Amino acid sequence: MTATRRNWAGNIAFPGVLHEPADLESLRGLLGSGERLRAVGTGHSFSDVAVPAPGGLPGAQVSLARMPVVRELDTARGLARVSAGLRYGEVAPWLHDHRFALHNLGSLPHIAVAGACSTGTHGSGDRLGILATAVRGLRVVTVGGDVLELSRDGEGPGCGTEFSGAVVALGGIGVVTEVTLTVEPTYDVVQTVYDDLPFAALVEHFDAIMSAAYSVSLFHRWLGDVVDSVWLKTRVGAPGGSADPLPDTVFGARRAVGTQSPIRGGDTDPLTEQGTPGPWHTRLPHFRLGFTPSAGDELQTEYLVPRHRAVEALVALRDMESDIAAALLVTEVRSMAADDLWLSGAYGTDAVGVHFTWKPDPHAVLPLLPRIEERLLPLGARPHWGKVFTAPPDAVRPLYPRLGDARRLLTTFDPDGLLSNAFLDAYVRD
Numbered sequence: 001m002t003a004t005r006r007n008w009a010g011n012i013a014f015p016g017v018l019h020e021p022a023d024l025e026s027l028r029g030l031l032g033s034g035e036r037l038r039a040v041g042t043g044h045s046f047s048d049v050a051v052p053a054p055g056g057l058p059g060a061q062v063s064l065a066r067m068p069v070v071r072e073l074d075t076a077r078g079l080a081r082v083s084a085g086l087r088y089g090e091v092a093p094w095l096h097d098h099r100f101a102l103h104n105l106g107s108l109p110h111i112a113v114a115g116a117c118s119t120g121t122h123g124s125g126d127r128l129g130i131l132a133t134a135v136r137g138l139r140v141v142t143v144g145g146d147v148l149e150l151s152r153d154g155e156g157p158g159c160g161t162e163f164s165g166a167v168v169a170l171g172g173i174g175v176v177t178e179v180t181l182t183v184e185p186t187y188d189v190v191q192t193v194y195d196d197l198p199f200a201a202l203v204e205h206f207d208a209i210m211s212a213a214y215s216v217s218l219f220h221r222w223l224g225d226v227v228d229s230v231w232l233k234t235r236v237g238a239p240g241g242s243a244d245p246l247p248d249t250v251f252g253a254r255r256a257v258g259t260q261s262p263i264r265g266g267d268t269d270p271l272t273e274q275g276t277p278g279p280w281h282t283r284l285p286h287f288r289l290g291f292t293p294s295a296g297d298e299l300q301t302e303y304l305v306p307r308h309r310a311v312e313a314l315v316a317l318r319d320m321e322s323d324i325a326a327a328l329l330v331t332e333v334r335s336m337a338a339d340d341l342w343l344s345g346a347y348g349t350d351a352v353g354v355h356f357t358w359k360p361d362p363h364a365v366l367p368l369l370p371r372i373e374e375r376l377l378p379l380g381a382r383p384h385w386g387k388v389f390t391a392p393p394d395a396v397r398p399l400y401p402r403l404g405d406a407r408r409l410l411t412t413f414d415p416d417g418l419l420s421n422a423f424l425d426a427y428v429r430d
């Protein structure tokens, strides 16, 4: 008897068959067969988003892991076309070898381009949009087996203004096989860690702290009046960058000695290099491709809070901080620029991600989530689609002003919901 396949964290089962077509014609045949199918990337989501089929119905997943590798550069237009199933860690070094770069990366390079963009995955940076904001085009195999090229300049469903609904679509418009990304000349980044930021300084100087570098992350364990660390990822020798030596203190936090883990005292082997400049893709993610990212045994939750309510959100969580701390490995706070992608956590507003890496104990974690949501959702916070949350559909849907348009788009592409699942039905389609 074969064991049930699971997501990376092991908290979600993937019942049913996994199809791994090796070419476009086989993929088209699968999608034309009338079988219920759900695309899966690298399975790094913690929510039910990639689970096949609505509850009880038979369904299968389709992975692009065996599809031919496409990596093409249009240097004149600053575009790269890549296979959607490639991991960022397989795209970024190739881009750098050709002297190009992406604007940002998530904390790990292990995730597939289409899987990450489909859930609104983000890195950090006041002026940097989520990863999906780099997407200029999508090649999609639709539920009937047709191949469509979607872009803002194109015509037909999913093109023009509807492209804003197609990029972050939670697997609901078809199987994306290729993604065209905006690229820019390669650049270097240096990451510098500062320890022990007074919480009061965070409250007073939040905007200045989050804009102190190209990409800023805060790590906090809710253990009192001090935030564990401030990570500044500074762009070197390029527009928006700085060649100035960094100060020894930042708003009361002291420059750390040696390599630091996001989880204080944690293993530093999986981490990208700190303290010295290096290519963007070797500094923007916290974790290296050849290693287990993060703690490895964990659950994750995140809420994207409108930027202007971020301090309020952080302060609101303090009255339950001892309960959070008991179930937590670490919280990360990151920022992102507003975008126009209908199902993005940063749709229409600059946003701050308030993230929780939890101990792998659902009994301790799940009861906390409604209490966190009760504090954050009234501030307009949107749960990350790829992480664990408990807010019901009627609390989440009003947070997305273009949800009605997204629902119409998904239904146009997949009228019978053959590519949908219970999660997508509940939060977007029904």
Ligand SMILES: Cc1cc2nc3c(=O)[nH]c(=O)nc-3n(C[C@H](O)[C@H](O)[C@H](O)COP(=O)(O)OP(=O)(O)OC[C@H]3O[C@@H](n4cnc5c(N)ncnc54)[C@H](O)[C@@H]3O)c2cc1C
Pocket (backbone or CB within 6 Å): 008, 009, 038, 039, 040, 041, 042, 043, 044, 045, 046, 049, 050, 064, 084, 085, 106, 107, 108, 111, 112, 113, 114, 115, 116, 117, 118, 119, 120, 121, 122, 123, 170, 171, 172, 174, 175, 176, 177, 293, 294, 300, 384, 386, 387
């Ligand atoms: C250790 C760890 C660290 C993380 N760090 C971050 C972070 O820094 N920032 C952040 O925002 N998130 C982060 N996440 C969450 C993660 O980025 C998202 O869950 C992301 O969607 C995972 O990508 P994936 O390839 O595993 O997608 P999957 O989980 O496999 O799938 C996600 C969704 O994408 C759809 N999909 C996948 N492939 C395709 C395709 N070819 N065509 C159409 N739809 C497709 C699926 O149907 C599903 O709806 C982290 C997760 C882990 C485990």
